[in-house]
Amino acid sequence: MFKTLSLAALLSLGTATLALAADEPRHGGTFNFTAPYGSAFSTLDTHSSPNIQEQFLTFAIHRSLYSWDSHANKPVLELADSVDVSDDGTTYTYHLKKNAVFHNGKPLTADDIIFTYERLATASNALSGASYLSIIKGIEEFGSGAATEIEGLKKIDDNTLEITLSAAGNPAFNLMEATTAIYPSNVPLEQQAINPVGLGAFVFKEHIPGSQIVVERFEDYYEEGRPYLDRVNIIVMAEGSARDVAFRNKEIDVSILGPVQYSAYQADPELKDNLLEVAETFTRNIGFSQTQVEAFKDKRVRQAINYAINSDLIIERLVKGKAVRATSWLPLGSPAFDSEAKPYPYDPEKAKELLKEAGYEDGFEFEVTATPNESWGVPIVEAILPMLAEVGVTVRPRPIESAALGSTIQSGNFQAYIWSNLTGPDPLTVMRCFWSQTPQSACNYTAYSNPEYDKIYEAARAERDPDKQLELLKEANNFIQEDAPIWFFNYNKAVMAHQPWVHGLVPNATELALQPYDDIWIDDTAPENRK
Amino acid sequence: MLRFALRRILQIIPTVIVVALLIFVIFSVVPGSFAASLFSDGRTNADPQLIARITAEFGLDKPLHERFFTYIWDLARFDLGTSFRTRLPVIQMINERMWASLELATAAMVFAIVIGVPLGFLAALRPGSILDTVTMIGAVSGLSLPQFWLGLLMMLLFALHLNWLPSFGYGDGSFRNLILPAMALGVTPLALLARTTRAGVLDVMNSDFIRTAHAKGMSETAVVRRHVARNALVLIITTVGLQFGSLIGQAVVIEKLFAWPGIGSLLVDSVAIRDIPVVQGTILVIVLWFLVINTIVDLLYAAIDPRIKQE
Numbered sequence: 001m002f003k004t005l006s007l008a009a010l011l012s013l014g015t016a017t018l019a020l021a022a023d024e025p026r027h028g029g030t031f032n033f034t035a036p037y038g039s040a041f042s043t044l045d046t047h048s049s050p051n052i053q054e055q056f057l058t059f060a061i062h063r064s065l066y067s068w069d070s071h072a073n074k075p076v077l078e079l080a081d082s083v084d085v086s087d088d089g090t091t092y093t094y095h096l097k098k099n100a101v102f103h104n105g106k107p108l109t110a111d112d113i114i115f116t117y118e119r120l121a122t123a124s125n126a127l128s129g130a131s132y133l134s135i136i137k138g139i140e141e142f143g144s145g146a147a148t149e150i151e152g153l154k155k156i157d158d159n160t161l162e163i164t165l166s167a168a169g170n171p172a173f174n175l176m177e178a179t180t181a182i183y184p185s186n187v188p189l190e191q192q193a194i195n196p197v198g199l200g201a202f203v204f205k206e207h208i209p210g211s212q213i214v215v216e217r218f219e220d221y222y223e224e225g226r227p228y229l230d231r232v233n234i235i236v237m238a239e240g241s242a243r244d245v246a247f248r249n250k251e252i253d254v255s256i257l258g259p260v261q262y263s264a265y266q267a268d269p270e271l272k273d274n275l276l277e278v279a280e281t282f283t284r285n286i287g288f289s290q291t292q293v294e295a296f297k298d299k300r301v302r303q304a305i306n307y308a309i310n311s312d313l314i315i316e317r318l319v320k321g322k323a324v325r326a327t328s329w330l331p332l333g334s335p336a337f338d339s340e341a342k343p344y345p346y347d348p349e350k351a352k353e354l355l356k357e358a359g360y361e362d363g364f365e366f367e368v369t370a371t372p373n374e375s376w377g378v379p380i381v382e383a384i385l386p387m388l389a390e391v392g393v394t395v396r397p398r399p400i401e402s403a404a405l406g407s408t409i410q411s412g413n414f415q416a417y418i419w420s421n422l423t424g425p426d427p428l429t430v431m432r433c434f435w436s437q438t439p440q441s442a443c444n445y446t447a448y449s450n451p452e453y454d455k456i457y458e459a460a461r462a463e464r465d466p467d468k469q470l471e472l473l474k475e476a477n478n479f480i481q482e483d484a485p486i487w488f489f490n491y492n493k494a495v496m497a498h499q500p501w502v503h504g505l506v507p508n509a510t511e512l513a514l515q516p517y518d519d520i521w522i523d524d525t526a527p528e529n530r531k
Numbered sequence: 532m533l534r535f536a537l538r539r540i541l542q543i544i545p546t547v548i549v550v551a552l553l554i555f556v557i558f559s560v561v562p563g564s565f566a567a568s569l570f571s572d573g574r575t576n577a578d579p580q581l582i583a584r585i586t587a588e589f590g591l592d593k594p595l596h597e598r599f600f601t602y603i604w605d606l607a608r609f610d611l612g613t614s615f616r617t618r619l620p621v622i623q624m625i626n627e628r629m630w631a632s633l634e635l636a637t638a639a640m641v642f643a644i645v646i647g648v649p650l651g652f653l654a655a656l657r658p659g660s661i662l663d664t665v666t667m668i669g670a671v672s673g674l675s676l677p678q679f680w681l682g683l684l685m686m687l688l689f690a691l692h693l694n695w696l697p698s699f700g701y702g703d704g705s706f707r708n709l710i711l712p713a714m715a716l717g718v719t720p721l722a723l724l725a726r727t728t729r730a731g732v733l734d735v736m737n738s739d740f741i742r743t744a745h746a747k748g749m750s751e752t753a754v755v756r757r758h759v760a761r762n763a764l765v766l767i768i769t770t771v772g773l774q775f776g777s778l779i780g781q782a783v784v785i786e787k788l789f790a791w792p793g794i795g796s797l798l799v800d801s802v803a804i805r806d807i808p809v810v811q812g813t814i815l816v817i818v819l820w821f822l823v824i825n826t827i828v829d830l831l832y833a834a835i836d837p838r839i840k841q842e
Contacts, residue, residue: 038803039786039799042617043617048617049616050569050574050575051574123584124584126581126584126585128569128575128578208792209624209628209792210628210786210791210793211700211701211790211791212700212701235790236790236792237790238790238796241683242683242698242789245683245686245687245698246690246698246699248691249694251697251699282574401562401563402572402803404571405571406569407567410567410577420573421576422574429576433576439579442576442577442578511574
């Protein structure tokens with residue numbers, strides 16, 4: 001079922017440009033990749049940053065125990081050839097790749113993984129990867145200094161590592177994260193911020209702060225015949241219009257598009273055939289605070305808002321079709337996504353009826369905290385104003401700077417907010433955000449609490465059978481859709497334009513801009529300076 | 532001259548202290564924090580434990596007055612602190628980016644001076660001529676066009692259509708990469724220089740001593756070279772100084788547009804994620820740059836016109 005859904009999701013969006021080439025991959029050449037999420041790389045020590053911008057470097061230089069397979073749409077083993085799982089589902093024994101070596105020539109051993117995880121778990125280091133390791137037994141004790149070793153990590157021999165989890169579960173989603181990339185134990189950690197050393201397909205060559213990072217082919221990479229490219233220039237280009245000019249001028253090989261560029265590229269006969277699209281695992285939504293606005297405690301009011309907004313119209317006119325209508329909290333690519341689920345139809349009369357039933361016939365007011373973001377910010381709030389006014393609800397936008405959005409929402413200082421939240425790839429982690437035991441400051445931002453939902457979620461959490469767990473998560477997702485603690489807006493449709501000579505790009509639903517550099521190759525139609 | 536120079540240099544100190552104070556206060560009251568900004572893009576779920584750890588690690592949980600005294604004490608020792616984001620010394624980060632900014636600002640200023648001053652001079656010498664009219668229309672346009680838009684137009688023309696220059700980036704530091712951003716940044720000071728030079732020269736040309744020089748039978752060239760140019764120089768130098776001083780601050784937009792690795796883009800990124808030590812350090816450096824340039828200009832005045840020193 002999971003595979004069927006995943007394939008359906010991908011086929012619906014990505015296939016048009018996935019058949020990139022039937023030709024034999026060609027070795028050599030330089031790939032000019034753009035890093036669009038900032039004007040610089042904040043650090044070369046990939047453990048120190050949870051941001052996508054730094055993960056561009058991680059994907060080239062480092063490897064984690066697991067990685068995301070964009071074609072299968074699930075995490076797969078990366079640094080181990082196989083894993084044995086104990087009957088109770090708590091102990092995982094990894095047989096590490098024997099041919100994996102770091103860029104400094106050191107072979108990968110179990111010690112390197114223990115060394116890395118100990119660094120991440122040390123509380124005083126304040127590294128974001130620590131939260132992904134919380135599934136491992138003894139992490140908290142080690143982090144707080146109560147233990148000198150992580151109880152759940154055991155080296156059997158150089159090539160065998162045993163990881164014991166604090167509860168049965170699948171560690172793959174957590175241990176595939178870029179912030180858990182494995183570092184060599186014989187390189188001082190300070191060096192990773194200056195001259196990073198990893199297991200990836202490319203070796204760090206040069207960093208020009210604020211400009212670019214250059215990586216070159218690693219001859220001893222463990223995947224035979226890979227990488228194809230000799231060199232990747234990861235160029236910082238935050239400004240969309242400048243990226244547009246550079247792409248059209250063939251100075252860069254790929255470019256992430258915004259809504260306006262998407263329309264323009266679709267209309268351009270020279271560019272429209274080289275667009276890679278995928279519905280990413282982000283759900284744009286308006287969260288309703290059930291502690292700040294009395295009306296939001298009533299399910300009928302929340303549903304009424306979902307009925308009152310013409311989401312399709314907003315997606316078409318404002319987001320320029322660069323989004324997929326959300327039918328639930330979990331996105332298309334999630335294994336627990338229910339393809340049978342239908343979105344709330346645009347039905348103002350139904351909305352009025354529900355408001356009347358809830359005692360809000362004369363309407364009510366609330367404000368929506370919003371950043372200037374064109375796809376999930378103030379412009380969207382302005383678009384829903386007249387729609388909600390039609391059913392008697394008054395909405396006021398409360399503009400806020402992007403950097404302040406997180407702290408405002410975590411502190412609960414809002415009536416409603418509009419945001420784009422990560423809703424994948426692990427449905428168990430994602431659905432935890434509506435569990436009443438999850439603090440508002442973590443990800444239960446609307447302070448949602450429903451005993452019925454808790455029951456379903458807790459059952460899913462305890463379920464060991466993956467198929468049954470998936471069914472329970474699907475049920476939990478459908479419950480949230482019906483209970484409507486949020487307005488379900490859309491799933492981001494990420495679009496990457498690529499030059500015709502570029503092959504091997506994948507529809508990565510977790511973040512399209514993150515591409516497997518070792519699979520990418522360029523054909524001989526590329527400009528001379530990049531062949 | 533030495534006393535004058537010393538006095539001007541000492542005046543920098545209180546200005547820097549006031550600016551430092553203002554920066555500290557402003558960034559202490561604006562909403563948002565570095566730790567929370569890590570989760571603001573919604574790509575990662577907020578982790579309250581990590582936020583608490585980061586907040587404690589950087590001393591952001593301490594009272595405001597305590598943080599202020601630490602900041603001032605560090606500043607007095609020329610320590611701009613450590614970046615929250617990179618955990619590198621701020622001074623190192625600024626040093627990595629400052630030279631690209633200086634390179635850009637200097638190139639933009641040279642472009643503005645080389646074209647703006649002669650144009651303004653020629654326009655003033657032939658007031659009402661076609662050259663004067665065209666120069667002034669160009670100058671007004673240059674002042675009114677947003678740099679961002681102008682930069683995009685230049686990219687389209689010189690990179691996309693003519694394919695003469697790269698459209699973005701620092702590349703390997705070659706001169707070709709510098710041309711477009713420097714021209715885009717230099718248009719505003721160029722226009723201003725052309726206008727002020729014209730105004731200054733016209734003002735001097737209408738002075739009594741110029742009429743006297745003409746009456747004495749001096750040639751037009753000699754009058755312009757010996758009297759007009761020197762007297763108009765004070766106004767030109769003032770404009771150059773003010774523009775050069777503020778150019779690094781103005782370069783923020785151009786650096787973003789052309790992906791130029793200067794301190795302007797460092798500042799923008801740091802504000803966005805509330806990396807306060809970097810924001811404070813970068814603004815201080817920009818302010819210091821402005822003050823130093825203006826002090827140099829003041830000293831140049833004194834060299835050009837001894838009356839200023841006496842005043």
